[in-house]
Amino acid sequence: xxxxxxxxxxxxxxxxxxxxxxxxxxxxxxxxxxxxxxxxxxxxxxxxxxxxxxxxxxxxxxxxxxxxxxxxxxxxxxxxxxxxxxxxxxxxxxxxxxxxxxxxxxxxxxxxxxxxxxxxxxxxxxxxxxxxxxxxxxxxxxxxxxxxxxxxxxxxxxxxxxxxxxxxxxxxxxxxxxxxxxxxxxxxxxxxxxxxxxxxxxxxxxxxxxxxxxxxxxxxxxxxxxxxxxxxxxxxxxxxxxxxxxxxxxxxxxxxxxxxxxxxxx
Numbered sequence: 001x002x003x004x005x006x007x008x009x010x011x012x013x014x015x016x017x018x019x020x021x022x023x024x025x026x027x028x029x030x031x032x033x034x035x036x037x038x039x040x041x042x043x044x045x046x047x048x049x050x051x052x053x054x055x056x057x058x059x060x061x062x063x064x065x066x067x068x069x070x071x072x073x074x075x076x077x078x079x080x081x082x083x084x085x086x087x088x089x090x091x092x093x094x095x096x097x098x099x100x101x102x103x104x105x106x107x108x109x110x111x112x113x114x115x116x117x118x119x120x121x122x123x124x125x126x127x128x129x130x131x132x133x134x135x136x137x138x139x140x141x142x143x144x145x146x147x148x149x150x151x152x153x154x155x156x157x158x159x160x161x162x163x164x165x166x167x168x169x170x171x172x173x174x175x176x177x178x179x180x181x182x183x184x185x186x187x188x189x190x191x192x193x194x195x196x197x198x199x200x201x202x203x204x205x206x207x208x209x210x211x212x213x214x215x216x217x218x219x220x221x222x223x224x225x226x227x228x229x230x231x232x233x234x235x236x237x238x239x240x241x242x243x244x245x246x247x248x249x250x251x252x253x254x255x256x257x258x259x260x261x262x263x264x265x266x
Contacts, residue, residue: 024053031063040070058088065097074104085117092121099131108138125151129158136164144168159189166197175205192221196228199235208239 020029031046047064054060065080078101084094099114115131132147145168151161166181182198185191199214212235218228 024050024057027053028057028060028063031060031067035063035066035070038070040067043067044071056087058084058091058094061087062091062094062097065094065101069097069101074101077101078105085114090121092118095121096127103134106138108134108140112140112143125154125156125158129156129161133160133164136168141168141171157188159185159191159194162188163191163194163197166194166201170197170201170204175201179205179207186217190217192218192224192228195221196224196231199228199231203231203235208235211235212239 019025027046027050031043031050034040034043034046044064044067047060047067050057050060051064061080061083065077065084068074068076068080078098081094081098081101084091085098088094095114095118099111099118102108102111102114111134112131115127115134119127119131128147128151132144132151135141135144135147144164148161148165148168151158152165156162162181162185166178166185169175169177169181178201179198182194182201185194186198195214195218199211199218202208202211202214212232215228215232215235219225219232221228
């Protein structure tokens with residue numbers, strides 16, 4: 001009985017001490033707490049101090065990268081996430097966030113490399129979509145098409161995948177493909193800009209009733225209402241005069257009202 005009490009008395013204070021009470025880890029814990037509170041400057045300062053005491057700890061660099069990203073300092077974020085990936089190549093989060101940082105910096109080649117490294121660790125339709133849209137946005141159409149087609153084969157539920165394929169198909173002259181992809185995108189998301197683009201494609205395909213239906217649906221959305229009403233009027237005039245070629249020359253190109261494919265959408 002007395003022995004048990006003595007053991008508890010000795011073990012009690014020691015058990016209350018944890019590694020997070022050590023100076024370097026305490027700094028890291030403070031950095032993580034500040035990050036969760038979106039106090040990015042404080043998180044960066046605490047993480048920097050933690051790194052000074054344990055320069056080979058990937059979590060400290062990851063927190064520093066998150067703090068930099070939270071402040072829009074993408075160069076510093078990329079540098080920190082690259083350090084994490086170097087120290088811990090198996091980190092999916094580091095490769096993913098490194099890709100996003102390079103994307104913000106407009107470095108498509110480096111971003112794609114990091115995305116592929118992340119996908120090799122954990123395949124994800126969401127991440128593959130982000131990479132594909134980034135490639136399309138940066139003019140890497142063949143690489144974007146390759147990734148987008150993989151997503152289509154998996155029946156992606158991301159409307160941006162289908163609308164981007166619609167735009168790329170139109171630009172290469174594949175009108176049938178463009179109509180199919182834009183039609184799928186508006187099924188997934190009732191979006192005025194993509195209804196508008198579907199109308200444009202249908203005019204090119206000489207499907208004026210279908211084009212009119214698409215423009216009328218687009219006109220329900222304030223951001224494209226004026227343009228859609230204009231094009232719907234032209235289509236009605238063409239239908240009344242049986243002159244589809246005139247309407248086809250006048251309507252705008254798909255993509256003119258496309259939603260920008262930035263990180264916030266992915």
